[in-house]
Amino acid sequence: xxxxxxxxxxxxxxxxxxxxxxxxxxxxxxxxxxxxxxxxxxxxxxxxxxxxxxxxxxxxxxxxxxxxxxxxxxxxxxxxxxxxxxxxxxxxxxxxxxxxxxxxxxxxxxxxxxxxxxxxxxxxxxxxxxxxxxxxxxxxxxxxxxxxxxxxxxxxxxxxxxxxxxxxxxxxxxxxxxxxxxxxxxxxxxxxxxxxxxxxxxxxxxxxxxxxxxxxxxxxxxxxxxxxxxxxxxxxxxxxxxxxxxxxxxxxxxxxxxxxxxxxxxxxxxxxxxxxxxxxxxxxxxxxxxxxxxxxxxxxxxxxxxxxxxxxxxxxxxxxxxxxxxxxxxxxxxxxxxxxxxxxxxxxxxxxxxxxxxxxxxxxxxxxxxxxxxxxxxxxxxxxxxxxxxxxxxxxxxxxxxxxxxxxxxxxxxxxxxxxxxxxxxxxxxxxxxxxxxxxxxxxxxxxxxxxxxxxxxxxxxxxxxxxxxxxxxxxxxxxxxxxxxxxxxxxxxxxxxxxxxxxxxxxxxxxxxxx
Numbered sequence: 001x002x003x004x005x006x007x008x009x010x011x012x013x014x015x016x017x018x019x020x021x022x023x024x025x026x027x028x029x030x031x032x033x034x035x036x037x038x039x040x041x042x043x044x045x046x047x048x049x050x051x052x053x054x055x056x057x058x059x060x061x062x063x064x065x066x067x068x069x070x071x072x073x074x075x076x077x078x079x080x081x082x083x084x085x086x087x088x089x090x091x092x093x094x095x096x097x098x099x100x101x102x103x104x105x106x107x108x109x110x111x112x113x114x115x116x117x118x119x120x121x122x123x124x125x126x127x128x129x130x131x132x133x134x135x136x137x138x139x140x141x142x143x144x145x146x147x148x149x150x151x152x153x154x155x156x157x158x159x160x161x162x163x164x165x166x167x168x169x170x171x172x173x174x175x176x177x178x179x180x181x182x183x184x185x186x187x188x189x190x191x192x193x194x195x196x197x198x199x200x201x202x203x204x205x206x207x208x209x210x211x212x213x214x215x216x217x218x219x220x221x222x223x224x225x226x227x228x229x230x231x232x233x234x235x236x237x238x239x240x241x242x243x244x245x246x247x248x249x250x251x252x253x254x255x256x257x258x259x260x261x262x263x264x265x266x267x268x269x270x271x272x273x274x275x276x277x278x279x280x281x282x283x284x285x286x287x288x289x290x291x292x293x294x295x296x297x298x299x300x301x302x303x304x305x306x307x308x309x310x311x312x313x314x315x316x317x318x319x320x321x322x323x324x325x326x327x328x329x330x331x332x333x334x335x336x337x338x339x340x341x342x343x344x345x346x347x348x349x350x351x352x353x354x355x356x357x358x359x360x361x362x363x364x365x366x367x368x369x370x371x372x373x374x375x376x377x378x379x380x381x382x383x384x385x386x387x388x389x390x391x392x393x394x395x396x397x398x399x400x401x402x403x404x405x406x407x408x409x410x411x412x413x414x415x416x417x418x419x420x421x422x423x424x425x426x427x428x429x430x431x432x433x434x435x436x437x438x439x440x441x442x443x444x445x446x447x448x449x450x451x452x453x454x455x456x457x458x459x460x461x462x463x464x465x466x467x468x469x470x471x472x473x474x475x476x477x478x479x480x481x482x483x484x485x486x487x488x489x490x491x492x493x494x495x496x497x498x499x500x501x502x503x504x505x506x507x508x509x510x511x512x513x514x515x516x
Contacts, residue, residue: 005056006214009047009113010203013140014120015132016066019152023120024048024063026191026416029305053221057214062113067136107143114145115211116203123151123166123185127173141179146206148199149174150186157190157414159430160486181206192413193226193304194481197492227494229303233412234477236303237405238470240296244289244393244401245453246462249281251389281391289393293404300412301422308421398450399443402473406435409477434483438476445472 012020025031028048046063110117117140127133140147151170154163163185171183182202186195200219207215297310393401407427415422439446449468456462478493490497 004213005053005058006211007058007060008115008207008211008215008218009060009062010050010116010118011062011064011110011114012118012120013064013110014066014152015122015130015136018066018120018122020066020120021063022416023150023152023186024061027061027196051218051222051225053214053217055217057217057221059215059218059222064110067132067139107139110140110145111143116206117145117147117179118150119147119180120150120152121170121174122153123170123187124153124155127170133173137174137177137180141177143179145179146181147177147179148202148206149180149183150199151183152187154185154187154190156428157192157431157484158428160484187416190414191416192410192481192485193229194485194488194492196222196226197489198485198487201487223492223494226492230413230477230493231474232303233300233409234470234474236296236299237409237473238466240292241398241401241405241469241473242453242462242466243292245398245450245465246456247285247288247392249285249391251281251391252277278389278391285391285393289401297408297412300409304412304415306412306415306422308423310422310424392454395447395450399439399446402446403435403439405473406438406477406480407431409473410435410480434480438479442472442476 012024014020024046028050048061048063050059050061052058119136119140121127121130121133137147149170151166154166158166167183167185174180174183184195184199184202185191186199197219200215200222204212204215204219294310301308301310410431411425411427412422449465449472452461453465456465478490478495481493482488482490
């Protein structure tokens with residue numbers, strides 16, 4: 001341990017049954033104490049290590065018994081004349097009035113141990129309706145330790161504007177007390193880890209100069225730990241997307257009998273239980289994706305220190321989400337080529353075959369006759385190695401999977417451990433809009449990545465595609481988090497300050513990039 005190492009203590013305190021232990025579990029990322037919907041569940045002072053540096057600095061979090069009859073305690077302190085001395089000499093009766101004794105014990109701990117007090121309030125009620133609020137803030141003022149008011153029980157994550165309005169309501173009341181330095185939203189059930197960075201900065205502003213070096217080291221250790229989890233999460237999700245982009249399924253029975261089955265299905269002429277070759281291929285692709293989505297979501301859940309598993313939901317993607325890569329019929333290609341003979345330079349046309357659209361310039365660059373079209377069709381099949389029909393995911397599906405990956409990350413990152421096991425829930429509506437806004441300017445970039453994935457010929461190229469997907473997801477998720485938490489900074493993600501060029505936002509021409 002370094003001779004300059006220091007221990008800094010923060011104490012959670014509130015009215016009883018507001019959620020201190022629940023919040024402590026979320027901050028510590030592990031279960032401590034008991035959580036029940038009743039008063040005075042926590043009866044012992046519990047010291048927990050929140051984070052430690054290699055130099056031996058420690059940030060300790062204390063969970064304390066909640067205030068009960070705070071108005072009575074405030075009167076007792078006011079009558080004593082010397083409130084601080086009263087804590088040191090008063091004879092407490094722990095058996096005759098245990099709840100009152102727990103109040104006293106919690107406050108004596110704050111007096112003797114705490115560097116900063118985190119005072120939780122139930123934001124589900126109005127400040128003026130919380131009868132205990134004034135007396136408890138008055139008591140904390142008498143103790144003389146700096147106080148941060150945290151708004152708990154805010155409900156589902158909301159937009160930054162709505163959250164700011166909520167904070168303003170409580171700030172107007174709380175900042176009338178001289179001990180209160182700031183009011184922050186910090187829900188035990190639905191807060192994101194990046195909000196902890198905002199909390200740590202607020203704590204840092206309240207510490208004396210002598211403790212600042214140690215706390216800076218603690219903040220750096222926190223950023224390293226949290227950003228590592230975030231980066232690992234992006235790696236997991238990029239792997240999910242890359243595997244979907246690379247995945248292919250050959251359609252069995254692609255000859256005459258297979259075509260007869262497909263035609264019969266289209267006309268409704270098949271027996272119960274019959275599955276066409278194309279449907280069988282679709283089911284195989286969907287089953288692999290479903291398993292991968294659940295497995296990778298479970299990885300995210302574990303990375304965030306949560307329990308539980310992703311639901312065994314079956315992906316219900318429709319047939320039009322599949323791109324059918326059929327060998328192009330050369331006679332059909334010749335007919336299409338003949339129709340556009342004499343086309344002007346730059347004309348583009350599509351060769352359509354069984355749901356596959358081959359376009360984007362196959363016929364560009366001058367007049368193309370029937371023979372030329374047939375040659376291109378044959379060359380396409382030989383180039384792709386397609387000697388029988390295969391199915392793959394379309395750009396639309398891969399775009400949707402990217403959208404879903406970001407939503408999944410937000411959902412896991414906002415699931416406070418105090419809520420218990422992970423459970424899937426409906427995403428807040430504004431998340432959908434924010435993810436749409438983050439992705440919309442980058443569709444061309446994404447589609448270039450999907451095209452690279454389709455053409456990836458070796459493991460090195462596949463690793464390169466996955467590395468660029470990881471960079472892309474990191475950039476987009478960083479944008480989302482910083483927009484959702486305006487007080488957060490790029491440094492909280494372990495990134496360069498704002499203004500540094502993002503690695504995943506430019507055009508994709510990166511075949512020679514280092515594989516990751």
